[in-house]
Structures are given as structure tokens and as C-alpha cells.
Amino acid sequence: MGTRFTASSPVIIALLGCALALNGTWVMGAFQSVGIFAFADHGESVLDAVYLVSITVLSLTLLLVGYFEHGAERLLARRGTFWVSAACTVLATLAMPLGGLPSPEGSLFVAGTGVLSGVASALFLMYFGMALSRVSLREATAAVAIGQIASPLLFSFSLVLSPPPALAFTALLPVGAAVALWAAIRRIREAAQISVIELADQHPLTDADEHRQVSRLVFRIVLCVALVGFAHELMRTLYIQMDIASAGGAAYALVQALAGAAVVIGAILIALAMMSVKTLSMPRLCYGGITLFLMVGVLLGPAPLLWASLTSIVPYAVNQAANSCFGLFMWIMTAALCQRFSATRVRTFAPIRAGWALGPLAGLLLGRFALLVGGLTPATVYACMLVAVLAVFVAMGAVFNERVLMETMDILPLERRERFQDKCRLIIERYGLSEREGEIMIMFAKGRNLAYIQDELFISKSTVSTHRQHIYKKLGIHSQQELLDLVQAANPYGE
Numbered sequence: 001m002g003t004r005f006t007a008s009s010p011v012i013i014a015l016l017g018c019a020l021a022l023n024g025t026w027v028m029g030a031f032q033s034v035g036i037f038a039f040a041d042h043g044e045s046v047l048d049a050v051y052l053v054s055i056t057v058l059s060l061t062l063l064l065v066g067y068f069e070h071g072a073e074r075l076l077a078r079r080g081t082f083w084v085s086a087a088c089t090v091l092a093t094l095a096m097p098l099g100g101l102p103s104p105e106g107s108l109f110v111a112g113t114g115v116l117s118g119v120a121s122a123l124f125l126m127y128f129g130m131a132l133s134r135v136s137l138r139e140a141t142a143a144v145a146i147g148q149i150a151s152p153l154l155f156s157f158s159l160v161l162s163p164p165p166a167l168a169f170t171a172l173l174p175v176g177a178a179v180a181l182w183a184a185i186r187r188i189r190e191a192a193q194i195s196v197i198e199l200a201d202q203h204p205l206t207d208a209d210e211h212r213q214v215s216r217l218v219f220r221i222v223l224c225v226a227l228v229g230f231a232h233e234l235m236r237t238l239y240i241q242m243d244i245a246s247a248g249g250a251a252y253a254l255v256q257a258l259a260g261a262a263v264v265i266g267a268i269l270i271a272l273a274m275m276s277v278k279t280l281s282m283p284r285l286c287y288g289g290i291t292l293f294l295m296v297g298v299l300l301g302p303a304p305l306l307w308a309s310l311t312s313i314v315p316y317a318v319n320q321a322a323n324s325c326f327g328l329f330m331w332i333m334t335a336a337l338c339q340r341f342s343a344t345r346v347r348t349f350a351p352i353r354a355g356w357a358l359g360p361l362a363g364l365l366l367g368r369f370a371l372l373v374g375g376l377t378p379a380t381v382y383a384c385m386l387v388a389v390l391a392v393f394v395a396m397g398a399v400f401n402e403r404v405l406m407e408t409m410d411i412l413p414l415e416r417r418e419r420f421q422d423k424c425r426l427i428i429e430r431y432g433l434s435e436r437e438g439e440i441m442i443m444f445a446k447g448r449n450l451a452y453i454q455d456e457l458f459i460s461k462s463t464v465s466t467h468r469q470h471i472y473k474k475l476g477i478h479s480q481q482e483l484l485d486l487v488q489a490a491n492p493y494g495e
């Protein structure tokens with residue numbers, strides 16, 4: 001088993017945050033604005049076509065990377081892969097406007113740039129997963145927060161540029177992201193004295209139950225991010241067509257600035273809560289707030305059509321900010337899982353990011369179809385809003401609900417969590433508890449009740465009660481509070 005390492009340098013945090021911000025800005029600049037396609041008479045249709053090809057290819061590439069993880073690891077371990085993927089992203093960006101040429105040349109450029117940007121950006125994304133899996137939860141949270149805060153603000157700046165500077169700015173973003181990310185990787189590698197793209201095998205999934213648990217969590221996260229991304233992109237497509245598309249770059253920049261301001265507040269609150277994690281109520285409150293935020297962004301959909309004086313700027317900004325805050329939270333969950341189980345980080349990170357791409361793709365397609373069939377009418381917007389609400393409700397209330405969140409928090413590499421587990425192991429060994437008794441004791445020490453343990457272990461309440469009596473007798477205690485006090489007082493480190 002390898003030596004555990006987590007980087008904690010402020011420089012590494014700043015570099016990773018900068019790389020995430022620049023990469024996120026590139027995604028928005030290349031696929032959420034017609035700025036670089038203004039050379040073409042039908043810039044919006046070219047943008048949509050390139051985006052559809054690129055996101056489809058990106059998703060397929062990530063799924064293949066996850067499936068052929070060992071081959072992908074060998075490919076990603078080559079320095080050339082890193083720089084070639086960044087260079088191809090730049091090349092694809094510069095060539096994207098040529099999709100506006102008359103057919104067949106234009107169609108060839110749409111397909112070529114879409115495929116090239118999809119493959120290159122998918123491989124480039126994998127390096128973010130590898131780098132974030134090498135830093136602690138605190139540092140990953142800080143870096144992702146910097147990225148989520150800076151991205152919309154940088155994008156709003158690019159929207160006020162004329163087409164040639166906008167294209168140059170967007171094409172330079174992957175260069176900056178690559179330089180910052182590689183500098184972070186070098187610092188992590190030097191501090192750990194290993195290659196950041198080398199599997200350390202810190203926490204191999206040798207236990208079958210643990211393997212199933214992690215696989216189930218990854219599947220739930222994939223489905224959750226896909227559903228939320230679907231709802232976000234469905235409503236974003238409608239908001240754009242209401243009045244933002246015809247308002248010009250300045251209005252769109254205002255939208256992004258408003259969204260960025262909201263993200264600053266949300267990201268800071270989430271980051272502070274996740275970096276402290278003194279109690280499990282903190283991530284639970286964060287998640288509940290994000291769920292409410294997402295619902296508001298969706299439910300505001302019909303407002304601009306019901307009140308003529310209201311533009312779609314505010315609803316769009318709320319929708320963007322809510323999605324960014326959700327993305328921040330899920331980035332943290334994903335990075336923490338990759339750190340906790342580094343032996344499977346490729347198989348963990350790749351499908352999650354694929355789901356992150358496929359959801360918005362489905363949302364865009366449905367939004368475009370709804371507008372084509374029903375037009376921009378209250379009936380169309382209400383129907384799409386209901387579908388989006390259902391998607392968010394299923395994602396946050398059923399797929400990745402509070403119980404699943406608590407299960408995820410139970411396995412994350414938190415220092416507090418590891419100290420707690422060490423304390424429990426000390427008590428189990430000291431008092432000679434059986435394997436089953438130790439398992440139940442840990443659940444009681446976490447504050448679980450009889451009903452929860454019954455459902456989790458598939459045993460009757462009377463069996464749980466009997467085990468509790470035996471545990472209390474061996475430990476010489478009489479209540480759950482005394483058990484909590486005993487665990488708290490345990491000192492496995494001889495401090």
C-alpha cells in the first residue's frame with residue numbers, strides 16, 4: 001500500500017483554481033456565446049452544431065476512458081498527451097468559426113472541430129481529476145471554489161469584445177489552463193516524490209461490499225449530475241430565446257456578471273461549510289440550500305412571459321448561479337471520492353464527467369425541439385418547466401438524496417472521519433467486540449437509531465436491540481450518550 005499524500009501548498013491551490021477557471025471560461029466562450037461565430041451569417045446554428053458534435057464526442061471519449069481505464073492510464077501518463085490535448089483544443093477553437101462557410105466545407109469544419117475539441121477536452125479534463133485526487137478535501141474545495149467564482153466573471157469580460165479579440169481570447173484560455181495545471185502537477189509531483197499520473201493504490205477496493213458501495217455511489221452521482229444538467233440546460237435554452245439572444249453581448253455580459261456575483265456568495269458559503277465539516281449537518285444544509293436554489297432557477301421560467309416588464313436576465317442569472325453552486329458541490333464530492341479510492345479514480349472520474357455532459361446535451365435537444373414544435377409560448381415554457389422540476393426533484397430527492405449524501409460523507413477522506421474510525425477501532429479491540437457488534441457500535445456512535453440500522457443491515461429491530469445490550473454490557477455503559485462520550489475520550493494516537 002502506498003504512502004498517503006495530500007498537497008497543502010497555497011500555490012498549488014491557486015494554480016489549480018486558475019486552471020479550473022480558465023478551462024470553465026473556455027467551455028462557456030466556445031459553446032455558450034455566438035461571439036466567436038459572429039463572422040458567419042448563421043452564427044447561432046453553427047454554434048449549436050459544433051456544440052452537439054463536441055459534447056457527444058466528449059461524452060463517448062470519457063465513457064471509453066472509464067471502460068478501458070488501464071489503457072487510458074498509460075496514455076495519460078505520457079507528457080505528450082497532456083500538451084497535445086491542450087494544443088488540439090486551441091486548434092479546434094481557432095477553426096470553429098470556419099463552420100460558417102458554405103457547405104460542404106462548412107459542414108466538414110463543424111464535424112472536424114467538434115470531434116477534435118470533444119476528444120481533446122475530454123482527455124484534458126482527466127488531468128484535473130488526477131490532480132484534485134492528490135490534494136486534501138480542503139485544498140480541493142478551495143481550488144474548485146476559485147474556479148467556479150472566476151469562470152462567469154471572465155466570461156462576462158469576453159462578451160464585450162469584438163469578434164476577432166473574442167476569438168483570440170477564447171483560444172488562449174486552454175493555453176493558460178494547461179500552463180497553470182501543469183505547474184500545479186509539477187509541484188504536487190515534487191512534493192510527493194511520485195508522478196501525479198501514476199496510480200498510488202492507496203485505497204484499493206479489495207472488499208466486495210465496499211466495491212459495490214462505491215460503484216453504487218458513482219452511479220448515483222452520474223445520474224444526479226445528468227438530471228440536474230438536463231434541467232439547467234433545458235431552461236437555459238428557453239431563457240436565451242426569450243430576450244437575451246436579441247439583446248446583444250452587453251446584456252449577456254450583465255447576465256453572467258449577476259450570475260457570477262451570486263456564485264461568489266454561494267461558493268464561499270459552500271466552501272466554508274465543506275472545509276470545516278465539524279458536523280454532518282453542514283453538508284446537509286449546503287445540499288438543501290442548493291436544491292432550493294436549483295428549484296427557484298427552474299420555477300422562474302414562465303415569469304418573463306407573464307410579466308412584460310420582467311426580462312429573462314434575472315431568472316437566467318439565478319439558473320446559472322444555482323447550477324454553478326451545484327457543480328461546485330459535486331466537484332468536491334467527485335474529487336474526494338477520487339482521493340479516497342485513488343486506485344479507481346479513472347473509473348470514478350470519467351463516467352461522472354460524462355454524465356455531466358450528456359445531461360445538458362439532452363436538455364438542449366429537448367429545449368430546441370419544444371421551441372420548434374410549440375414556439376416560445378407560455379404553454380411551452382410551462383411544460384418544459386414541469387419537466388425540469390421533475391428532473392431536479394428526482395435527482396435531489398431520490399437519486400442522490402440526504403441519505404445517500406450521508407453515505408458519501410461516511411467514506412470521504414476527512415481527517416475528522418479518520419480520527420473517529422481510529423477511535424472506534426481502538427474501542428472494538430480493547431473491549432473484544434465481535435465483527436457484527438463493532439459494526440453496530442460504530443453506527444450507534446454516529447448517532448444512528450434502531451430503525452436506520454435495521455434497514456441498513458437487513459436485520460430485525462429486536463436483533464439490533466439485543467446486539468446493543470451486549471455492546472453496552474461489554475463496554476460497561478448504559479446509554480448512547482455514554483457510548484458517544486467513550487468514543488470521544490478514546491486516544492488511539494497516544495497524544
